Amino acid sequence: MDTCIKKIRELSAELLEKGEVQKVIGFAQGTIPMATSPIAIESKQDTEKLVFNSTCGLNLANYASKQKGKVAIIAKGCDSRNIVTHIVENQIQRDQIYIIGVPCTGMVDKSKIATLFEDEITGFTEDGNTLRVTSSSREEILKKQDYLRENCLYCTHKNPILYDVLATELVEEQMLEKPFPDVDRIEALDTDAKWQHFENLTKNCIRCYACRNACPLCYCPTCFVDEAGPQWVGKGQNKTDVNTFHYLRAFHCAGRCTDCGACVEACPMGINVRDFTRKLNKDALELFGWEAGLDITKRPPLDAYSPEDPDDFIK
């Protein structure tokens, strides 16, 4: 993936120079190891600031729809699917966005890497499939494959779905016999154990809503948790209120979530909120044969009428 950055910079510089776009939205290197930061580049010189590596785990579609004028955006497979969703949901027009697609080899799980060390990580570099991670006490050489984020591990759309240009060669997509082994595991639990699983999952939640704010689907001008008239959900740390936020947000994402993992990437408390959304992704696939963000002409299943609907009441 390192080689694609040259191409990304070239393409960006060209687009800006020709005035085809006002901004290029990409990632800049962070100030601490394994951190990158979304950035909007407006001049040719600044394209040097762009980076692309296995720590670019946030979803840039979230930034594209809030811009004026035409913008270019660096899009991994999942970002491109959220751009498709944005177009279908009228958050952005196709001709307002120029997509520099990046076929993706996966993003790393930063907290999994952090748990290898007793102290803080002070350095991180990558070369192909090799990660070199250092702390003040030691160094670890890791295989990237072993430290992918869970959503990247199960990703079957690494290549951008929609793009104007590619920054590198397409990669091979994987076929999964069981696309939702994580959900299967939770489904196999008995009711009490399942309840306990979700109780444990959210017990450290501080309701910062980083998961929601990092999510490209959560663009409502006023989220239901923030609504005051009427107030749908309590604002304190009461368990029921905390969980209500999580359950309802997951349902609002049903049939729209691309499992990009930005929510988990953003959560300061290491909570795998994907345990909620993944179940609904599985249902969408099993009930409607639907995966979000694959087709710019189709509306999501909960937003469309079909005589093939599996539920009788709708006919």
Place this chain on the structure above:
Amino acid sequence: MKFITIDKKNWTKGIDKSRGTYRLFGPVKDKNWCMIKELDGDILPDMEYNESVMSAKSVLFPQSETILNTSLNESVEDHHIMKRAKNDYTARAVLGIRPYDAKAIQLVKMNFDTKEYKDPYWCDAYEATTFVGMAITKPGPFDFSTSVDSGPFCEEGLDILLADLDDSFIAKILTPKGESFAAACGFDSTIDDKESQALFDILRKEAEKNINCRVETDKLKEKNLLDLHGASFWDDLAFSCINCGTCTYVCPTCWCFDIQDEAKLKESSRFRNWDTCMSPLFTRHATGHNPRGVKVQRVRQRFMHKLKYFLDKYDQGIMCVGCGRCVKSCPVNIDIREVCHTMNTYEKKD
């Protein structure tokens, strides 16, 4: 001020002994995280933790706290009249608090405990609390506490400061509160003051040497407030922010809260929750007007408050103790060290 030594073999017994008189709080490992929690039952504090993802401010200022209660049942006397909630203000001790977190509580105190106003909930909790600090011998790479009048052995706001000597702790007893706590634990082996202080000084210097991160704040005071407010860098700086407020929730010095009322059947309570200036709701008026309606205004507020308004108002340094939590937890890596540098070196171009 005196020093005592505590053999680690006696630590647990002593701590357990204090449970008769103190509610204990301290760092607890939770999967990959360390959290500051109440040490219910026989849970022991993890004194070797590197840092806790959330600070110790919650011991005095919980994320949600009931402050008033009333009954809506009209047959009850004083129905609909809010009365102070019966919270527990018996003696409590927070064990293993980091020196920068204890210093942060002193900064928060400037807001909750003033000549004109006293926040009764915070002040009563503060009165009830003994702060048993753990000196930092291995500072993390994001720790810049020495740049902001704190540091790995900073004693400000502490009643006891412990230093880890492998088999034992040396405890520097700093206040009468600290003395009472040590007595409640039965820790009483006093040791030579001069020698112990000399040892503390050596350990402190060594720890301070390991802090590689330095942030300059010296010019912030002389900068014109409106120039900084109107500076052109805010837009770029705010671009990536998702306004999640994580930076303010993890921050030991952020003190903002919101008030909510809730009723269940005939019982009603008023409570406060942490709030964050990063949220659009923070300033939204009942009319719908929002004086900080756009993201850049909120990002600017956070940094202006911490690095300029607070400094100008109290003249006690900036509202940051250099713990580095926000640097590490921000999902988009907005780094207060960089922002501080940008503000400190800002020159207005005419």
